[in-house]
Amino acid sequence: MKLHREGYLIILIGVLILGAIHVGNYFLLQATGWDWLYYLLTLGEVVMLYLIVQFFRVPNRTVNAEDLDIVCPADGKVVVIEEVEETEYFKDKRIQVSIFMSPLNVHANWNPIKGIVKYVKYHPGLFLVAWHPKSSTDNERSTFVVQHENGKEVLFRQIAGAVARRICYYAKEGDKVDQGTEFGFIKFGSRIDLFLPLDAKVDVKIGDVVKGKLTKIGSL
Known part of the structure; x- marks a missing residue:
């Protein structure tokens, strides 16, 4: 610790x-x-x-996952699993998995897969409560896309909440990242959204309490 x-x-x-x-x-x-x-x-x-x-x-944690596994990027609770239209980067349908982080959770954020960072963009915005349906598109947020060596891409997004007032991130486009390495931190209550390929396997369900670097979200 x-x-x-x-x-x-x-x-x-x-x-x-x-x-x-x-x-x-x-x-x-x-x-x-x-x-x-x-x-x-x-x-x-x-x-x-x-x-x-x-x-x-x-906390001191060691990733124990297979190459194609998608590890949890944050501590919290799974609040959304649904097929949606991702409008910022992919502009097509994806599986969205959202994790709500309370102020009592660990707030470090970790890369869910290994690969090359293809996209990084910060968006200023509102501070709606993190579980609000429009928080993913209207709140202050940072979006990242990592491309696995097999060509598949995963988008993940830090979202500020009503209490969170600062998103910190360290990833840059072109970086080569390993699964479970830290890419950012959100101060005081927030949410992480993942957008997975439609053929990705999802191993969690709504209501699951998950741990960053430890819980397997699914696989590519």
Whole structure:
């Protein structure tokens, strides 16, 4: 387990703010006899710091998948599996698999397949709740396409939610990526959409709780 680099500054700011609040509470409450309220607020400060730190955790995981497997790009719950028209890149029908990430999930994102990054595009947008049907097309989002060596392509998209306010990504067009390597991070609640070929096998179902790098979404 380690902390993601995207969290260093936020954790530092959180420590400074909560530390200042704690000192203020000490002089205002404990020093004046309000011990019970001081300890209650101190507990709240500890819980808040824990929540901030755990959001940026990155567990140690090893990919154990076959060459044609599609591994889960994020922790969360499967909320959509359906055939849709993908309008940004493929402009044809694909199988969409969507994973909702709550603020309590790990928020690092990993490449679902190995191959060459063929497409990267960031879209500014709205901040609808991540499970809203239009969040995939109207919210702030980043789209990536990786082409496997067999020629098949998988599109995956980071989508900001009502709480998420920053999408971070590191992939560039032309990069050669391995299955399970990190391509990005989303801060505070979000969603990942995958668009798979129609002949892809899907091994998950709606409602499944999935783990990035560990859960097999399906295969090409």
